Amino acid sequence: MIYRLEISPRTGMDDPAGHAIQRKAKSILSYDLAKVDTAEILTIDANVDRKAAEEVLKEIVNPVLQGGLIGAREDRNFDWFISIGFLAGVTDNVSRTAREAIRDIIGRPLTDDEKVYSSREYFVSSAKLKKSDLEHIAKDLLANVLIQSLTIMSFEDWKHNGSPINIPEFVVTDEPKVDFINIDVSDDELMEISNSKTLALQLDEMQAIRDYAINNNDPRREELGLKGKLTDAELECLAQSWSEHCSHKIFAADIEYTDGEGKVEKINSLYKSYIKKATFEIDEQVDWLVSVFHDNAGVITFNEKYDLAFKLETHNSPSALDPYGGAMTGIVGVNRDIMGTGTGAEMLVNVWGYCLGSPFVDEQEVPEGLHHPRRIRDGVHQGVIEGGNQSGIPYGLGWEYFDARYIGKPLVYCGTVGILPHKQHGKSASLKTIETGDVIVMVGGRIGKDGIHGATFSSEELHKDSPVAAVQIGDPITQKKAADFLYEARDADLYRFVTDNGAGGLSSSIGEMATECNGCYVDLAKAPLKYAGLQPWEIFVSEAQERMSFAVPTDKIEAFLALAEQRDVEAAVLGEFNDSGKCHLIYNDLTVAFLDLDFMHGGNPKLQLKAKWDAPVFEEIPEEFDSEISDDIHELLASLNLCSSEYKSRQYDHEVKALSVIKPFIGVEADVDSDATVFMAEPMTQEGFVLSCGIAPSYSDIDTYHMTASVIDMCLRRVVAVGGSIEKVAGLDNFCWPDPVESAKTPDGQYKLAQLVRSNQALYDYCKAFTLPCISGKDSMKNDSTRGGKKISIPPTLLFSVIAPMMDVSKSVTLSSKRAGDYVYIIGETFAELGGSQYASLKGYVGNNVPKVNAEEAKKIYKQIHKATDAELVHSLHAPVFGGLAAAFARKSIAGRLGMDIDINLIPSDDLSETEILFSESNSRLIATVAPDKAEQFEEQMKGLSFAKVGLVTLDDEVVIRQGKHIVAALNLENLVKSYKKTLDGV
Amino acid sequence: MSRVKALIITGLGLNCEKETAVAFEAAGATASKIHLNDLLNDPSKLNDYHILAFIGGFSFGDHLGSGTVLANRIKHGLRAELEQFIESGKLIIGICNGFQAMTRLGIVPSLKGLFNQEVALQHNDCGTFRDNWVTLKVEEESQCIFTKGIHVLPVPIRHGEGKFVAMDEETLNQLEEGGHVCLRYADPVSLEPTQEFPLNPNGAQNSIAGICDKSGRVFGLMPHPEAYISPFNHPHWTQQKINGTLPEEGLGMQIFRNAVHFAETELL
Incomplete structure (x- = not known):
């Protein structure tokens, strides 16, 4: 009925x-x-x-x-x-x-x-x-x-x-079968196969697959009727394993890099040469790295009981198609990374950040076929809000960055901090193994056609006739139940290994797990499906959400399945791990695939790429403009990259788990976004950690080397600004780049790749200088759009995020001015560095003097400031970033609802113009307010640094910026609040 | 081990079990976190406890209305035991999603008897989920056990469906006159009940944030006292530290201390 x-x-x-x-x-x-x-x-x-x-x-x-x-x-x-x-x-x-x-x-x-x-x-x-x-x-x-x-x-x-009856039944059309791909064909036909099947494989990769299939003399293949043949599942599985998304081809490529002076350098993998190298060298110096790069998240030690895990992902392409669903699967997907770290870490805090086009852009300026940025923004927020809130995970950092070039492709960053026992069942909980004979179990959601080709389609146009295959819908509650089950099973020692099903689905999770013991045997007919009619290859590569894969010892499988049933969690035995060297798939009695694991995970040829750096030169920024400084400050505060994003942020739960110490919004009215946030690791304790991040895509236009140095410095400065220390900080690098491979579509590929090389060089240089290891990272390399006949490439964007354990959260500090009469200090020097600044952009310029970082000086500042916060000498601390000192004075005053009186003549700097002093985004600076009775001690602590007392916190309702006796700007506090909050209020 | 036993029902999308358990333990109780499905397998276990907590979270994703499906499952599997628990004078607290489920079950305010829905938590007037700290004024005339001796309580709210609505005018009057209203959203300076957003974050009728039954032992509220158990949870703690007004523990602890103290003196 x-x-x-x-x-x-x-x-x-x-x-x-x-x-x-x-x-x-x-x-x-x-x-x-x-x-x-x-x-x-x-x-x-x-x-x-x-x-x-x-x-x-x-x-x-x-x-x-x-x-x-x-x-x-x-x-x-x-x-x-x-x-x-x-x-x-x-x-x-x-x-x-x-x-x-x-x-x-x-x-x-x-x-x-x-x-x-x-x-x-x-x-x-x-x-x-x-x-x-x-x-x-x-x-x-x-x-x-x-x-x-x-x-x-x-x-x-x-x-x-009458109202329609809604019965969208899925009609089964095909019986499950295995198709053979005619792979013994010409190069042109190989590419035709790659393109028509959305495989995103290059010619040399297709050739490698052809050679593997045709020349394979393995007698087992012959027995199985596969001699000289290739199945659809094998081809799809290789396309997933070798996709840019899963195998990071560009970061693994051989690159011939020509620098600005014409010097040529051969780089054998950016990843190995810079990111991994820095971390491995730092690992020689520190003893707190537990697990880096190889697991789903990086892990560092925390205290005697626990380790901390941290991971950040992007979900750009899915969010461009379906902002709500794409972003939700972004957050619940990265949650699963934490669930699949070690033997299962528990989620503590989520982080998010979005690079978007302006929500106010005229509809005419959005190329046909793209969603309006406002719709993308609303959908992305709603997806992450619901994903995070329903999973019971508070958010710790959230930001938005706007640039017209993100209209083509929004960037959706989602991350999660996890906690896992240092040791459990007599061994490190960060280590996991698989033994021959262990049972393969899939747990959580069912498999449907959702997300098929998710890992390969990112640079492809969407197929209009296969919509359900393109988009994944998240189901946080199914995942929450699976997570609760996972921790119970972990504590009862019911499994040996766990990992998540993300991009590539089972082909990726089981494919990678199989390398642990070198082989697997899977019957895809045993996988629970949302509806009948999926082909075996679709079952293997579907990215349907909420699924974890486990390796369970045979003597525990009964208890494992019984617990799952009692928790309303679906668990299905799919096969077993072995040491055959093969990934062997069947569907009932059909042979679906029989691939050498070595070939799956190392058979793809390396990319050979060229990069050439040619430093761009932009028009210089005039020293003066007609506008009043006070109007400039108001305009900056109201601009999209500085204004309050409180309206959307308050729709995310900040408080669940009772861990928040320094919240995302602080101050008297809790309406100013904090430099960084602090969380306890367990409720009602005092041991915790700081989270901060840095991003500065506008600096990339001038030089990605200094952009990278700046975002790393930004992270550390923000850690110090909330009372943290730089002694033990772990980083995550998330690169989102436009396509950097030279082609007819991308004639400037060599320059874009040079931007990537320079960014990596800076990453190595500064991570080393700051003893800041990267413990995990991710890249997304095809962020271009050609919809509506217009090519839009994102600016090269590096999000750097850090986690820094803080053993006494009661020493935390916020940026708001606390008391009238307190002295205002600036620590660190201001330089003529308006290049790429928000002020320059407001005036329609880019400029050339991009902010740079002197790591040795920065380290001295951060260490001495930390001593001051540790001795409880400061009432507030703020790291000026976008909008420079002017915006920072305003933000401190808005947060504390107190006035300020500043003399810019006193600011440590060398012969700068008014606008340079106020709006330069020079790195490594902090603003402190200090009670008069602590001033002497504070100044003693700052000895040897470039610092100065530049003014006072006042009871007035004004921020006064003067140059000696001349008043540069007098800003009414209430009006500053209005400017800061009006732009995105209710939007 | 304390003799006062608190049961925290978990699973199915609920998510505040850890901090709620920490709060009860810090208040001197022994807290057990038990999956609802396990309790339904052996409903008589409920009898072993003095305090029952329906915690916050998103049971069943709030699909079909917050608390609906959870309440339905409890009603079909635990009705008799729950009735007996309440009638024997034991304590129940429902926070946020727990409160929503209790209203759907009809165990608070229970003016016309148990399992009869009389009030509801509607979508917030602001139209979105909202997270912010609020100031609660305690109605000191109320019979509520949990709020005894408290005057003002700063706590966070975080919900999309938190607007308190009574079935009709008569129900609202009975709530007001019968001492059922124990917590109201208030202006932090004047401490007067308020309808002003975001001080009253959802537009609740008569600024109501929490209510109890006629015994004062069954209590539900939308805000989260378990999210203010450390002094460092408060949004202004850095200022309080400078002013010398930082409390020793989070003020939300008072709710849990009241419950455990009552159980110790009346239920052991």
Whole structure:
């Protein structure tokens, strides 16, 4: 029987969902909708009687707020009707929850043949609107037609037809089978195969696969009927393993680099030559690196009981297609990385950051085929908000950076800090093994067509006819249940190895696990599917979410499966690990793949690339402009890269787990974003850690070497600014680059690759200088768009993030001015470095003098400042970054709601213009406020550094910036608050 | 080991078990975290405890309305035991998602008897999930056991569905007159109840943040006292430290201390 349950706000009650749509239609699309009523629909297609269906309805309806009926309400009055459901095969989280509720009510679980679907209906009153307006509202506000179905009807049509019945059943068309690929073909045909199957494999890679298949004399292949052949699954599996996403081809390439003087250097892998090299050299000097690079996250020691894990990922391409789903799978995906670190780390804190186009950009400027940046921004935030909040993980750092070049591709960074026992069951919890005979178990969500080719499609156009395959939908609750199960099983020692299923799905997780003991045997017919009709190769490469893969010893498998069942977590035995040297896949009695693991993980030829650096020269920034300094400061504070992002940030949970010490927003009104944040590792304790990050894409336009030095310095400076120390800091590097491989599409590839080389050189130089090892990292290398006939490449963007253990969080400091009468100090020198600054950009310039870093001087400053915070000598500390000192004075004053009086003549610097002193973004500087009775001690502590007392915190409602007696700017505090908050308030 | 036993129900998307357990332990109880499915396998276990905590989180993803599916599962598997627990005078606290589930179950305020829904937590007026600290004024006339002796409580809220709404005017009047309202969102300076956003973050009727049943032993609230158990949780602690007003422990601990103290004196 099919029952249609319609639930909507009861008469006289508000319709909050309807109001939200009215607000958005007005603010985003400029439509005035008189009224929007909404209804939630559950369509139950199951073998239950009407009485049971009525009981289900009764239990679901909230009698205080809602009314409901089986069938459809007919007494509605409106002008337009919109119905939105999911397309066949798309993950429908509400329906999955409804199945659980129905199970509790009818006393039995629904069978696989019994279906539940959720959908939403909107009844819009606005007589003037035409059908095309409704389509605009539906497609650009309410639905994503890639994954959702859409019906729009006029009132008359609805009266005549009634509400549609939403049963998007997935129709099985094919029996599972294995296809052989005709690989013994010409080079042109090889590329045709790669392109038509979205494999993103290059010619030399296709040739290597051809040679492997044709010339393979392995007698086992012959026995299995594979001699001279290649299966579809084998080809797909190799494409996943060898994808840029999974094997980091550009970072592994041989590069011939020509520097600015024409000197040529051969670089054998950027990754090995700079990133790994720095870390391994530092590992010789420090004793706190536990696990770097090889696991899903980097691990460092914390205290006697615990280690800390940290990992950051990007999810750019999926977020460009479906901002909400793409970003949600970004956060829950990186959560799984932590779950799969060591024998399973617990998630403590999430971090996020987005590089976006301006939400206010004119629609005409967005190339056809791309979402408007505002829609991307709203969707990305909502996805990470729901993913993080529903998983019960607070956020620790969050930021947005805006540049018109991110219209082509948004960057969506998501990261997670985890904690795991230092030792468990007599061994390090960071080490894990697999032994021959261990059982392969997949746990969590089911496999569908979602995310097939996710790892390979990033540089490809989306196939319009296969939408469900392109987008993944996250299901945080299924994952939360799987995580709770994982920790219980870990503590009970029920498995030996765990890793997550991310890009490449099982092909990646099991493929990599198999290298631990050198072989695996998998029956793909045993994998739980969302619906029938998946081909074996699709099962193997699907990136359907919420899944972890385990290696379970045979004597523990029974207990492992029993616990999973008791926790409502699905676990399926897929096969076993062995030492055959092969990845052997079957589907019932079909042979699906029989690949040498060596070839899977090392058979792809290395890229050979050229890079040439040619330093760009930009117009110099004039020393003076017509504008008033005070207006410039207001404009800067209101600009997208400096203004408050509190409205969106407060939609993320900051507080769950009771660990937050220095929160993302601080100050009297808690409305200024903190330099860095501090968390306890366990509730009600005093041992914790600092999180900070740095990003400065505008510096990349001048020189990525100094951009990289600056972001590393930014991280450390921000750690020190909240009271942390630079003695033990671990870093994560996340490179997002435009395509740096020279081709017809990318004629400037050699320059872009040189930018990447220089960034890596700086990474090595400064990580070494600061004894700052990178413990994990990731790269995303094809962030270009050619949609609408216009090529847009992102600026080279490096996000550097750090974690620094802090053994007494009670020594933490915030940036807000605390007391009138306190002295204001500046530590560190200001240089003529307006190049790439936010001020330069405000004035329409780039400039050439990009901020540089003197690591030796910086280290001295950070160590001495830390001694001062450790001795509790400062009331506040702030690291000036974007907007320079001027913005920093304003931010301190806004946060403390106190005035300030500053004489810029006293600022340590050498013959600079007013604008250079106020707006240069010179590195390694800090601003402190110190109580007069601690000033002497503080100055003693700063000895040997370039520092000066430059003013006072005042009770006035003004920030006064003077040059001797001449007042440069007098800024009313209330107006500063307005400028800082108005831009993104409510947006 | 303390003789006061607190049960914290976990699993299915709930997520505040760790800090809630730490709070109860710090207040002197023994806290057990038990998965709801395990409790449903052996409902009589509930009888072993003096305090039951329905914690915060996103049970079943808030799909079909916050607390709905969790309440449904409890109602179908634990109804008799829960009724007995309440009737024997034991304590129940529901925080955020736990409070939402309790209203769906109809065990608070329970004006017309148990398992009868009379109030609800609607979507916030601001239209979004919201995280910020609020000031709660305690209604000192209320019979609530958990809020005894507290005047003002700074705590964070973090929810999307937290607007307190009563079934009708009559219900609201009974709540007010019967001492059921124990916590209200208030202006931090005047301490007057407020409807002003974000001081009242969701637009709750009569600024109501927490209520109890007529015995004062069954208590639900939207804000999170378990998120203010360390003095360093407070957003202004660095200023408090300079001013010399930093408390020794987070003020949210008072709620848990009250509960454990009551159980020690009345339930052992």
